[in-house]
Amino acid sequence: MALLEVRDLHVAYGKIEAVKGISFEVEQGQVVTLIGTNGAGKTTTLRTISGLLRPAAGRIMFDGKTIQNTPAHQIVSMGLAHSPEGRHIFPRMTIEENLLLGAYLRKDAAGIAEDVSNAYSMFPILGERRSQAAGTLSGGEQQMLAMARALMCRPRLLMLDEPSMGLSPIMMKQIMDTITQLKSSGTTILLVEQNAQAALSLADQGHVLEVGRIALSGRGADLLHDEQVRKTYLGEE
């Protein structure tokens, strides 16, 4: 059984349907990516899975339980972490406070302290600036913080929404390397990206979204070499 199973999901903002019946699965230990242009419904899908939006129809199963009507805070406690688009760090709190809030639902002080130091060894820059206000970090560092914070609840599935958005090429590479690293340590990831090249080259499974529907699905490497994908998303003639 897949860890996350999305069946015929419809999501609407008022009368406008942003997601028009998509279905996919994320297996334990996999990295699955949703790619597509602006307005394809990628972010809407993630926000619906994490409970910030309610679906108009369809079904979301996490670990065998139906969660489409579960409140957001309970979904987090089930082990589904969401690093939202635009990072949404707490700018006036210190880096350490941000990380501790990521572990808000946990009560094991020792485990939390261990995970904080893990986060610092994964992202040394965060450790150096632990008592600095998060809003003073650069965009790439803020993205690192957002990812580190999402990992603080020891998620069984990590959902990353556009982690490379607005970053310099060097930062983008660093973020993608981190995701590869997380993948090799066995973290299950659902990745939403506009940078199709980077996302597909590290994903086990990829889905191409077009105006609310899945247009194409396949193994990451296969999609990367698919002519249609190359033309539309990778800008090749």
Place this chain on the structure above:
Amino acid sequence: MADKVPEWGSASQPRQPDTLSAQPQRNAAVSPALAKALIGLGALATIASTFLAWTWTTSFPGDLSVTGYPGGNQVITLVVGVLLLVALGTAYGLPGLRWLAPRGHVRLLRGLALAGAVSTWYILLAVAIELNGIANWVTGSWVALTATALPVAGAFLLADDRHEAARPPAALPRWAQTVIILAAIISAMFIADYGITTSFTEEFIGFALAVGLAAWGLNSSGVLARLTELNARNRVATSAAAFAAALLFVFLQTSDQYNTIADDILIFATVALGLNIVVGLAGLLDLGYVAFLGVGAYSAALVSGAASSRFAHTALPFWAQILIGVGVSIIAGVIIGAPTLRLRGDYLAIVTLGFGEIFRIVVNNLNGVSGPSLTNGPEGVYGVPDLSLFGYDFGKPHVLFGVTFGKFGNYYLLLLVAMAIVVFIYARVNESRLGRAWVAIREDETAAEAMGIHGYRFKLLAFALGASLAGFAGTINAHLLNTVTPDQYMFSASSPPNSAFLLAAVVLGGMGTISGPLLGASLLYLVPAKFEFFQNKQLLLFGLALILMMRFRPEGLVPNKRRQLEFHEEEVAEAEAHAVAEADASEAEAVA
């Protein structure tokens, strides 16, 4: 916790130059030595002048006609003169005194010199105007006028030496920190006491001018920031010292007239602190908060056995009244909060504003004519008996430790305990998981939800806790005033507590801090009460003061670190980036 606070002078902090005199003297027209001499001479002459008469007649309030010892406003001038001498010590770099001016001594000197001069000149001017002419000045007046002008001239001749705060050479020993905190709080208490007990308007204005200018000097010399830091690092000692000082006040100040004012300030400040949980911590704008004070007061009054109460024969003990008052307030809070807290933004402000007025109008109408008989309408519930706890009747004078406590002195003690309870709750909540959740919701509700924080539930909790604290204060207030009427609980009135003033106390004092609302409430109570001659222009001046405040110090008098960041994000970010760069540079040096 302790390891997060950088120790003074620890290696991780970039060292600032300790020597203040190392700053180059720019654009100094005269030599600094001369300017300092001018200040010293002026300060001594100022002190001397307070022992002379400033006018020949006793008809000016405060009796300035005595030669030999200071009277009336001369006391203020004397104190400022002495402080000026101490501050001059920092300018000469006397050991120990440099601690007082981490960001430069010139602003300190300027502030104190201005404080002395402006308040003295004001008084002399008032003498001349009220007694018709400077003929009423005597030799002492001229001496005072000249003497207080000298330090101003000297201080402004010195080049401004404002710089980054110097780090103290080493952390002070624990006992020294405690002594400094105690001294600072007791001085603050004496200053507040002086302000409360000023008996005529000229005296208060002279006092306010001196305190305001001196505070400006102390603030820009960095000593206030240093005291704040000390307080933050010795939270328990500070709270204990503040409590002790507040207790001391009532032992020194036995006049019931002034204790009434002090009682009102305590009620006002306690309720403002409760509102600070809602506004400052959880970020919910509540414009009808005073209604919860009213709910508590009415609940307690109705079951207190007051003859005018609907339940005149129900005289419950005080603890039961508190339980009922708090309980009813919580219910009211949940009724208002439950439907509205699901919304974000300004809706809550509008609904709470409405609720505040609805409460007042409803209790006005529940008189048996326009509505069911419950609250006795506009007449309210009167004749609420004084409290009697453990056989201690709060309405009668008692002698404790040789000091006589009248009714208001008795209530002062009770209110002090009530305030301590609210401070304790606030502090505990602020540092708890609950407090962190509130701050997260205030900063970014979406992100907080993504962290697993149930926004709605926590907001409702903040609302209910705030309501319960106001209700608690209300139960005492009913007994203190002996009367509960609808018009005590308005959105805005010319005297506190009302919702507008409560919110202003929180914002003016500093959202999200403990001392901020207490300071804000004291100022907002005291200043209008002392400026009675403005009469109906009070609110106008109040509005003007708020606008100026929002323009020049939006984070409040006592800024919360996080809020300061909000308003000065760029400066703080720059300073931090600077510190990091410096640390990097010194590291690179060390490697090389």
